Amino acid sequence: MKRSVSLLTFAGAAAGSLGAAAAPAMAADLNVTVEVPRLSVAEYHKPYVAIWIEAADASAAGTLAVWYDADSKEDHGTKWLKDMRQWWRKAGREMSFPADGVSGATRAPGPQKVVFSGAKGALKSLKPGQYNLVVEAAREVGGHEAVRVPFVWGKPGKPATAKGSAELGAVTVFVK
Amino acid sequence: MSLKTRLFAVAAAGLALALPLSASAHRGWMVPSFTVLSGDGSWVTVDAAISNELFYPDHRPMRVDGVVALAPDGSTLKLQNVATGQFRSTFDVQLTQPGTYKIFSASNTVTASWTENGEVKRFRGSADDFAKQVPAGAADLKTIKGASRNETFVTRDKPSTESLKPTGKGLELVPVTHPNDIVATEPATFKFVLDGKPAADLDVTLVPGGARWRATPGEIKVKTGADGSFKVTLPEAGMYWINATARGGESPGRGPGGGMGGPGGAPAGGPPAPAQPLAGNGFSASYTATLEAQRP
Numbered sequence: 323m324k325r326s327v328s329l330l331t332f333a334g335a336a337a338g339s340l341g342a343a344a345a346p347a348m349a350a351d352l353n354v355t356v357e358v359p360r361l362s363v364a365e366y367h368k369p370y371v372a373i374w375i376e377a378a379d380a381s382a383a384g385t386l387a388v389w390y391d392a393d394s395k396e397d398h399g400t401k402w403l404k405d406m407r408q409w410w411r412k413a414g415r416e417m418s419f420p421a422d423g424v425s426g427a428t429r430a431p432g433p434q435k436v437v438f439s440g441a442k443g444a445l446k447s448l449k450p451g452q453y454n455l456v457v458e459a460a461r462e463v464g465g466h467e468a469v470r471v472p473f474v475w476g477k478p479g480k481p482a483t484a485k486g487s488a489e490l491g492a493v494t495v496f497v498k
Numbered sequence: 499m500s501l502k503t504r505l506f507a508v509a510a511a512g513l514a515l516a517l518p519l520s521a522s523a524h525r526g527w528m529v530p531s532f533t534v535l536s537g538d539g540s541w542v543t544v545d546a547a548i549s550n551e552l553f554y555p556d557h558r559p560m561r562v563d564g565v566v567a568l569a570p571d572g573s574t575l576k577l578q579n580v581a582t583g584q585f586r587s588t589f590d591v592q593l594t595q596p597g598t599y600k601i602f603s604a605s606n607t608v609t610a611s612w613t614e615n616g617e618v619k620r621f622r623g624s625a626d627d628f629a630k631q632v633p634a635g636a637a638d639l640k641t642i643k644g645a646s647r648n649e650t651f652v653t654r655d656k657p658s659t660e661s662l663k664p665t666g667k668g669l670e671l672v673p674v675t676h677p678n679d680i681v682a683t684e685p686a687t688f689k690f691v692l693d694g695k696p697a698a699d700l701d702v703t704l705v706p707g708g709a710r711w712r713a714t715p716g717e718i719k720v721k722t723g724a725d726g727s728f729k730v731t732l733p734e735a736g737m738y739w740i741n742a743t744a745r746g747g748e749s750p751g752r753g754p755g756g757g758m759g760g761p762g763g764a765p766a767g768g769p770p771a772p773a774q775p776l777a778g779n780g781f782s783a784s785y786t787a788t789l790e791a792q793r794p
Contacts, residue, residue: 403536404534407534407793408794410536411534415536415657419537466793
């Protein structure tokens with residue numbers, strides 16, 4: 323364990339020095355798997371989910387995806403975007419919806435795999451460094467939960483996983 | 499309308515605007531259904547009441563004919579679906595623009611005494627009525643000017659600050675932390691200004707709602723610094739009632755018969771006692787708002 327940590331640190335430092343010399347655009351992609359849990363509740367609605375990048379200072383460094391009901395006739399689904407409260411406060415309220423390449427439909431229970439291209443959207447301009455991938459879920463007549471998984475942007479890495487306890491299952495992040 | 503009923507009407511309007519209520523525990527408040535909203539179909543519905551317990555309508559409704567909804571662009575919006583019940587008033591505001599809305603009522607009152615033909619006269623009412631009813635150049639004229647303001651804030655999409663600019667009259671809260679960006683457990687900073695100038699050494703009280711389920715009121719007391727600002731970290735998410743009163747000169751005290759006539763301060767029955775002159779000139783400026791601390 324100790325050894326892998328020091329290796330990671332070394333690798334991180336190496337990436338940092340390389341990053342200074344290399345072009346900022348990384349070919350790497352961010353692979354994310356979000357487990358939407360199957361819940362046994364009287365009234366189930368698929369959760370709204372925001373997938374965003376949190377910088378070391380806890381600010382938002384970009385929004386990768388927002389799964390919501392954009393086809394809702396009533397309000398185009400925007401009414402409940404505020405319920406992903408951390409994302410809404412740090413990033414969402416500055417955006418307009420639908421957002422190209424970000425807006426998407428809600429997902430059914432089960433593992434949901436998404437690949438975010440390093441050549442597009444928020445990742446295209448993301449500086450190499452240490453971040454959290456935040457998956458934040460809010461469910462109608464349900465709860466709210468945010469799961470954070472650390473990742474290093476700028477070079478391929480190993481998969482890292484964190485688990486939610488109520489509204490989200492395992493979240494796995496893998497730069498490759 | 500007799501003078502007595504007219505005065506009562508004025509007093510009723512005044513208390514509805516939550517004039518300094520320090521003589522009693524009655525608190526005026528406007529609680530919006532949401533303070534942070536998203537999307538262009540947004541509305542808020544607001545409950546407005548004067549109550550003992552926060553935020554339960556247990557005493558009487560707030561009169562809302564003086565309530566103004568100030569839109570992010572500074573325009574005034576119509577309150578919709580206004581209704582007044584036994585214990586509370588309700589109204590809706592459609593958030594047609596993105597940004598921050600200030601929903602408020604503000605009032606100015608004058609309490610005065612003077613001598614006319616050797617008899618002490620008293621007046622209490624709006625500043626406008628004072629100018630009409632109290633003779634100019636009245637002998638021994640003494641006045642206590644009261645200003646009071648009761649506010650709440652809601653934001654649709656990105657917060658804005660245009661509607662938050664102080665008017666420079668009375669006691670006002672100037673945000674350093676945006677009033678719709680308060681998060682429990684994170685420090686928030688605000689500033690009080692009195693007639694536009696920093697209100698130093700002002701006692702400020704914050705009281706969390708949900709009192710019914712707590713054994714203690716949970717009041718938080720803070721004091722403003724020389725620049726009128728104070729910092730507070732609200733411990734729990736929820737709605738908070740914030741209140742401060744600046745007084746000067748011979749302003750009404752806190753004891754019974756303090757002169758500002760709190761709720762229930764209708765004229766007592768029986769023949770009126772001979773009018774007593776005010777001790778001197780003074781002022782009282784109070785500020786009340788309902789703020790939400792969001793869950794982190």
